[in-house]
Amino acid sequence: MIISSLFPPNIIGGAEKIAFELAKLLSEEYEIVVVTLNLENVDSNYQIDKINVHSIALKNSYNPFVKKQGNIGKLKKILWHINDINNKKMAIKVENIIGTENPSIVMTHNITGFSVEVWNLVKKYELPIVHVLHDYYLICPKSTMYKNQINCESQCLNCKLFSFDKKSSSQNVDAVVGVSNFVLNKHIENGYFKNSIKMVINNALDFGKKEKSKTIVADHIVFGFIGRLADNKGIEELLNIFKTNFSDEKIYIAGTGDEKYVNDLKDKYASENIIFLGFTNPSDYYNMINVNIVPSQWNEPFGMVVIESFYTATPVIGAKRGGITEMISDGFNGFLYEPNYSSELIDILKNLISGLYDINQLSVNALETSKKYTTEILKKEYLSLLKTL
Secondary structure (H helix, E strand, O other): OOOOOOOOOOOOHHHHHHHHHHHHHHHHOOOEEEEEEEEOOOOOEEOOOOOOEEEEEEEOOOOOOOOOOOOOOOHHHHHHHHHHHOOHHHHHHHHHHHHOOOOOOOOEOOOOOOHHHHHHHHOOOOEEEEEEEEEOOOOOOOOOOOOOOOOOOOOOOHHHHHHHHHHHHEEEEEEEEEHHHHHHHHHHHOOOOOOEEEEEEEEEEEEOOOOOOOOOHHHHHHHEEOOOOOOOOOOHHHHHHHHHHHHOOEEEOOOOHHHHHHHHHHHHHHOOOEEEEEEOOOOHHHHHHOOOEEOOOOOOOHHHHHHHHHHHHOOOOEEHHHHHOOOOEEEEOOEOOOOOOOOHHHHHHHHHHOOOOHHHHHHHHHHHHHHOOOOHHHHHHHHHHHHHH
16 A cells, blocks of 8 residues: 555656656556545545555645645644644544555555554554655655755754654654655654664656767757746746856746746846746757756755756756755766855856866766666665565
């Protein structure tokens, strides 16, 4: 049984993509059933890629994954977080499914909405539990450990209060998987999963046939950004650099975000060399650019966009944040820089544009790096872990 807050066709981030990828891969060896939240607030069942999915209504003050709910008051938000500490109503619904499906092992991904009460429930049935860490939900109610444009080095008082039961319940987990060393170590440092087998298994997705390395004329390097347009993604620093320092160099901005925020960005950074694409198919985007920039301000637990770039032979300039640093080898498949120090990124861009670095070799190396992040490796490592349990 796989439990995941979201599951296709409901996709917001990488966690549900990985949950789906794993479900497909593991279904080659096991019978898989999925439990996820229903965004229309009803209970239903459906199949996707021959995988049976139980989609259940969230029992809480509101559903945080449903868009355009209007203004959600502060009281409702507080009540939501209080209920999400140990949501016994959701545990009852999951328990009914466990009774029907009779699983032999349970894997949890993001459990926002379900709460850690599902671990307590599963432990009651003496079933092995594997939890996959995609973010900081267990440590921080916002799941980001990012506040007032600063990464939190430790838990604040509110986080400690809201997370006390989460830490306690994590001791019921038999094995914990971090999608990066960074996200796993952050939980271990804060006292989580003391009784668990601990592993790092990097994410991987099937992006289809990889492209051959790109042939690039150095004078015509095209840069790009793809992802959610939000403050913690570092988009404003990036746009400001291109508007003020590289007006002759083209950068494509692919992705969406809060409508007002995106419109403000377009007005503030209006320039002929900055092209906003809106939602864009990744394969189309990577065919437009030669270098991808990942300027995240927050500590991305992994950053799927980095390996997505590597799959298409696209070197990456990435911020020294979270798991991003574990994928980029400076000067080999891209470059790392310290965000908030614009001069570091500016120097890298200037050196690339001037031809100081062999962009074609960077492209070859990026494609070579992608071989470390395959679905074959993903399946092998998870099967090995499951068999130990």
